[in-house]
Amino acid sequence: MTTRILTTRMEEHPSDSNSMARYLDTGGYATLRHALASLSPEQVASEVKASNLRGRGGAGFPMGVKWGFLADSDPKYLVINADESEPGTFKDRQLLERDPHQLVEGIVLSSFALGIHRAFIYIRGEYPKAARRVQQAIEEAFEAGYLGADICGSGFSLDVSIHLGGGAYICGEETALLNSLEGRRGEPRLKPPFPAVAGLYSRPTIVNNVESLSNVPWIVANGGTAYSSIGPERSAGTRMFSLSGHVKKPGNYEIVMGMSWRDLIYGIGGGIRDGNELKTWIPGGASAPWLVPEHLDTPLTIDDVTALGTMLGSGAVVVMDQTTDVVAAAHSIVRFFAHESCGQCTPCREGTRWLQDILERILDGSGRPSDIDLLLDVSDNISPGLTWPPAMTTICPLGPSATAPIVSITKYFLDEVKAKIDGFEVAVG
Amino acid sequence: MSGSMNRSVINHWSPENQRRAAAILASYPEDRSAVMPLLYLASREHRYVTEDAMKEVAALVGIAAAQVRSVASFYTMYKREPVGDYLISVCTSISCHLLGGDQVLAAAFSAAGVGNGETTEDGKISVERAECIGACGGAPAVQVNYELIEGITPDKIAALVAWLNDTQPNVVLTDEMQQLFGGQRSFDWGPTESVGASSAVPAFGPYGSASEGQ
Numbered sequence: 053m054t055t056r057i058l059t060t061r062m063e064e065h066p067s068d069s070n071s072m073a074r075y076l077d078t079g080g081y082a083t084l085r086h087a088l089a090s091l092s093p094e095q096v097a098s099e100v101k102a103s104n105l106r107g108r109g110g111a112g113f114p115m116g117v118k119w120g121f122l123a124d125s126d127p128k129y130l131v132i133n134a135d136e137s138e139p140g141t142f143k144d145r146q147l148l149e150r151d152p153h154q155l156v157e158g159i160v161l162s163s164f165a166l167g168i169h170r171a172f173i174y175i176r177g178e179y180p181k182a183a184r185r186v187q188q189a190i191e192e193a194f195e196a197g198y199l200g201a202d203i204c205g206s207g208f209s210l211d212v213s214i215h216l217g218g219g220a221y222i223c224g225e226e227t228a229l230l231n232s233l234e235g236r237r238g239e240p241r242l243k244p245p246f247p248a249v250a251g252l253y254s255r256p257t258i259v260n261n262v263e264s265l266s267n268v269p270w271i272v273a274n275g276g277t278a279y280s281s282i283g284p285e286r287s288a289g290t291r292m293f294s295l296s297g298h299v300k301k302p303g304n305y306e307i308v309m310g311m312s313w314r315d316l317i318y319g320i321g322g323g324i325r326d327g328n329e330l331k332t333w334i335p336g337g338a339s340a341p342w343l344v345p346e347h348l349d350t351p352l353t354i355d356d357v358t359a360l361g362t363m364l365g366s367g368a369v370v371v372m373d374q375t376t377d378v379v380a381a382a383h384s385i386v387r388f389f390a391h392e393s394c395g396q397c398t399p400c401r402e403g404t405r406w407l408q409d410i411l412e413r414i415l416d417g418s419g420r421p422s423d424i425d426l427l428l429d430v431s432d433n434i435s436p437g438l439t440w441p442p443a444m445t446t447i448c449p450l451g452p453s454a455t456a457p458i459v460s461i462t463k464y465f466l467d468e469v470k471a472k473i474d475g476f477e478v479a480v481g
Numbered sequence: 482m483s484g485s486m487n488r489s490v491i492n493h494w495s496p497e498n499q500r501r502a503a504a505i506l507a508s509y510p511e512d513r514s515a516v517m518p519l520l521y522l523a524s525r526e527h528r529y530v531t532e533d534a535m536k537e538v539a540a541l542v543g544i545a546a547a548q549v550r551s552v553a554s555f556y557t558m559y560k561r562e563p564v565g566d567y568l569i570s571v572c573t574s575i576s577c578h579l580l581g582g583d584q585v586l587a588a589a590f591s592a593a594g595v596g597n598g599e600t601t602e603d604g605k606i607s608v609e610r611a612e613c614i615g616a617c618g619g620a621p622a623v624q625v626n627y628e629l630i631e632g633i634t635p636d637k638i639a640a641l642v643a644w645l646n647d648t649q650p651n652v653v654l655t656d657e658m659q660q661l662f663g664g665q666r667s668f669d670w671g672p673t674e675s676v677g678a679s680s681a682v683p684a685f686g687p688y689g690s691a692s693e694g695q
């Protein structure tokens with residue numbers, strides 16, 4: 053049996069799952085009406101806490117615990133992170149475009165639980181359709197009295213608006229996002245203070261991901277323990293996985309965690325295209341170190357994947373078959389991080405560019421035998437020890453993320469890297 | 482706080498855009514937050530983010546022009562050089578790279594006859610390399626004025642460039658372009674839309690949606 057929480061409406065009503073009429077028709081906003089009439093904010097918050105939902109933006113921090121840190125001083129803000137830009141990740145776009153009211157209801161319920169009266173949805177600038185659909189949902193919700201003053205006659209008020217990003221991956225990092233929302237460069241801030249204490253305009257602020265908040269209506273409707281009982285204990289609930297690359301059936305899949313990688317790649321993903329062999333895959337977005345076929349039977353849970361020295365991150369699984377040039381693949385990822393470095397921290401600004409240049413010269417055929425050590429040395433200067441989770445020389449994890457593909461190709465495909473460099477005597481099978 | 486003293490700096494903007502600017506400013510708790518949406522609006526008014534545009538935005542929110550410049554230069558979507566009527570952004574991040582995004586980019590350059598970030602002499606088409614545009618399940622993916630096409634090929638992008646040159650649509654519609662030039666999608670897009678982009682500014686809200694045929 054498939055368990056669906058987030059994608060039921062869009063699966064069953066593909067032609068109009070984004071509309072207010074369909075949302076109401078399928079039970080939408082009933083949870084909000086019930087909560088505002090009969091539950092206290094503390095009761096709503098305690099259901100979310102009991103759900104054990106771990107944030108879906110990448111860090112996997114328990115949502116209810118984060119909410120518990122929100123300083124009790126007005127005004128405070130809720131900021132919805134819809135900046136989705138981690139290569140391989142496209143799940144939030146589907147939730148925004150196909151079921152925007154589910155997110156809006158989650159925002160109102162969460163704001164009610166937290167005593168917040170102003171929320172901002174930060175949508176990346178390259179998602180105009182998502183912004184249009186969410187804007188329409190916001191307007192419909194205002195019209196119907198689910199947003200604005202005195203929602204459903206409860207006395208609770210909430211204003212929500214969209215802030216469009218300007219094309220910068222780093223703004224997905226929550227403090228960079230807050231700077232961007234304040235009209236500044238999207239440069240991450242030093243933490244502490246954490247946003248829950250001093251966030252937007254230095255006020256207490258909760259930042260949550262689109263998928264995290266889209267789960268809230270179900271959690272409040274069905275109870276936190278119903279949610280936490282789905283899937284493995286420390287990876288509760290369903291989760292959206294974005295599957296891409298050399299699989300037969302790319303797409304977003306809402307699954308219960310705990311299945312194996314084999315089930316995901318060969319079952320759900322239909323296996324490898326053109327009858328090819330699996331070579332390697334990225335388990336959690338471009339920032340994550342790669343896995344190889346010996347890991348196929350590891351369960352898909354946050355903790356099992358972390359134990360392999362990588363992460364589920366944003367839920368983006370990028371599959372590569374045996375035709376893949378892993379140096380070129382690593383170069384694409386490193387170039388991304390070099391391009392997206394905000395430039396504040398020297399190890400990241402300089403190091404990512406060095407990694408890009410060295411990979412480029414290897415790909416050009418002018419690599420030197422010393423380049424492999426140099427790649428690892430530069431990586432080690434960005435993230436000393438090259439451990440997992442990465443050690444940091446920088447304000448945020450963007451720089452250390454750029455070392456993930458370097459570590460992966462030198463660990464699993466060293467001969468292939470060497471074969472691209474003149475001066476190595478290697479036999480390549 | 483309201484910046485009302487400085488509204489006169491945009492007296493030469495269209496009345497519609499002056500009204501939009503006021504609405505944007507009024508929608509934030511602090512004026513400075515309006516910098517990014519105002520930069521989009523100014524780039525519709527001036528065609529791109531000119532020096533004058535940055536000065537006007539600075540005056541509207543009450544900060545120095547240098548501060549606005551530092552914001553504008555941080556983000557890739559604020560174009561500080563003239564950009565073509567149709568900005569084609571080709572993704573070559575990992576999922577697109579694996580499925581031929583680099584070849585699509587090369588085909589776009591050669592079809593338009595320009596290099597990265599350049600614009601054709603007639604001012605019609607610009608081509609740029611983009612990083613992940615959240616369409617990885619429909620790789621390789623491109624956008625025209627940020628309106629998406631998934632599952633494109635080198636041949637299809639050459640056809641897209643020719644189509645843009647021939648038909649010169651006032652508004653580019655994602656569903657129409659997907660149907661003509663696209664393939665595999667990341668997911669079912671749901672209902673088709675008649676709203677799209679009329680310039681290289683994202684077609685959203687106060688900064689510029691455009692309905693078909695406008």
Ligand SMILES: Cc1cc2nc3c(=O)[nH]c(=O)nc-3n(C[C@H](O)[C@H](O)[C@H](O)COP(=O)(O)O)c2cc1C
Nearest residue numbers: 107108109111133135136137224225226260261264
């Ligand atoms: C470089 C970087 C990029 C990030 N990008 C995103 C993003 O696009 N979307 C997102 O929700 N979280 C992103 N995050 C994580 C956020 O900082 C933050 O943890 C998250 O939005 C919190 O929401 P959650 O607890 O609901 O997951 C990013 C983090 C880093 C370091």
Ligand code: FES
Nearest residue numbers: 572577614616617
């Ligand atoms: S990698 Fe091209 S759209 Fe994500």
